[in-house]
Amino acid sequence: MTDKESKTGASIKRIYLSSPHMSGGEQKYIDEAFHQNWIAPLGPNVDGFEKEVASYCGVKDAAALSSGTAAIHLALIILGVGPGDDVITSSFTFSGTTNPIVYQGATPVFVDSEELTWNMDPNLLEEAIKDRISQGKRVKAILPVHLYGMPANMEAILSIAEKYNIPVVEDAAEALGSRYMNKKAGSFGRISILSFNGNKILSTSGGGMLLSDDPEICAKARFLATQARDSAPYYLHSEIGYNYRMSNLLAGVGRGQIEVIEERVRQRRDMHLFYREHLEQVDGITFLKEPNDAYYSNYWLTTILLDPEKTGINNRQLMEEMEKENIESRHLWNPMHLQPIFSSYP
Secondary structure, eight states, X not given: OOOEEOTTSOEEOOBOSSOOOOOSTHHHHHHHHHHHTOOSSOSHHHHHHHHHHHHHHTOSEEEEESOHHHHHHHHHHHTTOOTTEEEEEESSSOHHHHHHHHHTTOEEEEEOBOTTTSSBOHHHHHHHHXXXXXXXXXXXXXXXXXGGGOOOOHHHHHHHHHHTTOOBEEEOTTOTTOEETTEETTSSSSEEEEEOOTTSSSOOSSOEEEEESOHHHHHHHXXXXXXXXXXXSSOOOSSOOOBOBOOHXXXXXXXXXXXXXXXXXXXXXHHHHHHHHHHTTSTTEEEOOOSSTTEEOOOSSOOEEEOHHHHSOOHHHHHHHHHXXXXXXXXXXXXXXXXXXXXXXX
16 A cells, blocks of 8 residues: 545555665675676675674674574574574564574573563563572573663673673674664674564665674574585585575665664654654653663664543554554564463563
């Protein structure tokens, strides 16, 4: 659906939730890839995109991959997560955070959200660690999420992780351009991940990235992502590999996008303020917003909680009214512990 007529017969332009937004600079990199015949999952755009994103996020290295989910999967493999292990993670997230834990035969242990950021509650995180250790379980990783671009309380989470010597895999899939205590999302974990899915603030149609201050981790990710082919004059494989590398064409799209990322963040923040200016005064509408100056969100999506008793309208009715005005909206993520496939996990 694109434009449609309003009640008055006037054409209303479709307002999408989060559509891809090309800068115009992408075409140069795509044309170069075609002219040089670099259309494989390697090439100058892949190398350049990795360096540019690593520099933007303030880390030493990055590996361009096929998705954020693939990046989480490789992160868990590199950290040695396997059957019988626990990974403590946010419940309030998209299933792409959780699925790789199960791929590895490990157990996702879900932690509820704190009220201010909707992200992993550090107090509940420590309770979960103590509980699993008391049961003789191995907690191999902590996987917090920056929900809808809002940074998690990484100071507290990292302090707890250090206390128990557990590595952090930072899911910054939705948070490129966000900051916590003036440090960029994507730079907090021993391994961090980004997503460049079609609806993200930076889109390569499909794609993701694994980031780390340890270049050996990124080198390992690239190795595993290209079918784990050993360095030999013939085809030799000593480990299980995956087809997880990003194509040189899509990396070219990413290079054009990263050039304008700060402008994209500014636009999302302006849209968030627009909605708050018009709706925040309504009793029963609560916005997810920055708790204090330590938090700087890209506001990938502007999100609200709705109290039907105070507003006189429920979620479905509000979405229907917005659709009449050709405005796309959707429900928040359904927490993982409420999903049928994950209901048996702690």
